Amino acid sequence: xxxxxxxxxxxxxxxxxxxAVEFALLLPVILVLVCAIIDFGRLFFTQIALTDAAREGVRxxxxxxxxxxxxxxxEAEADATTRAQDAASGVSGSVTVTPGTCTQGEAVTLTxxxxxxxxxPLPDLAGFLGIDTVTGTGVMRCGG
Numbered sequence: 822x823x824x825x826x827x828x829x830x831x832x833x834x835x836x837x838x839x840x841a842v843e844f845a846l847l848l849p850v851i852l853v854l855v856c857a858i859i860d861f862g863r864l865f866f867t868q869i870a871l872t873d874a875a876r877e878g879v880r881x882x883x884x885x886x887x888x889x890x891x892x893x894x895x896e897a898e899a900d901a902t903t904r905a906q907d908a909a910s911g912v913s914g915s916v917t918v919t920p921g922t923c924t925q926g927e928a929v930t931l932t933x934x935x936x937x938x939x940x941x942p943l944p945d946l947a948g949f950l951g952i953d954t955v956t957g958t959g960v961m962r963c964g965g
Contacts, residue, residue, distance in 0.1 A: 856941040871957025878905030879931035879959035886923030887964035923963040
């Protein structure tokens with residue numbers, strides 16, 4: 822009877838040690854996976870926010886940049902840039918806006934972009950994935 826209790830106690834202690842070793846081996850992998858999920862969520866949010874900001878800016882550019890609207894090309898581009906940057910206020914970093922030229926009846930394009938930094942603790946995840954800049958594009962026919 823005494824031998825059975827000693828054997829059972831020894832088995833329980835060795836199981837605890839094995840569980841601790843397994844946890845120590847798997848914890849870094851699980852943390853990297855969680856950080857990667859967070860990073861891709863941030864990347865997806867940034868892409869959507871920049872696309873929405875580009876749509877806001879190109880709408881202003883298409884309506885104000887049309888001939889007969891009372892705005893000069895420079896004023897329309899400045900207003901479109903301001904609107905796009907304001908719409909992308911939730912994005913971390915400095916948003917670059919590149920407005921196109923508005924020609925009546927033609928499609929005008931506005932592009933927003935921002936540098937994206939990963940938080941995942943891997944040495945060169947951005948270089949491996951080829952993602953260092955996130956871009957959003959908006960297209961609309963000039964003149965509404």
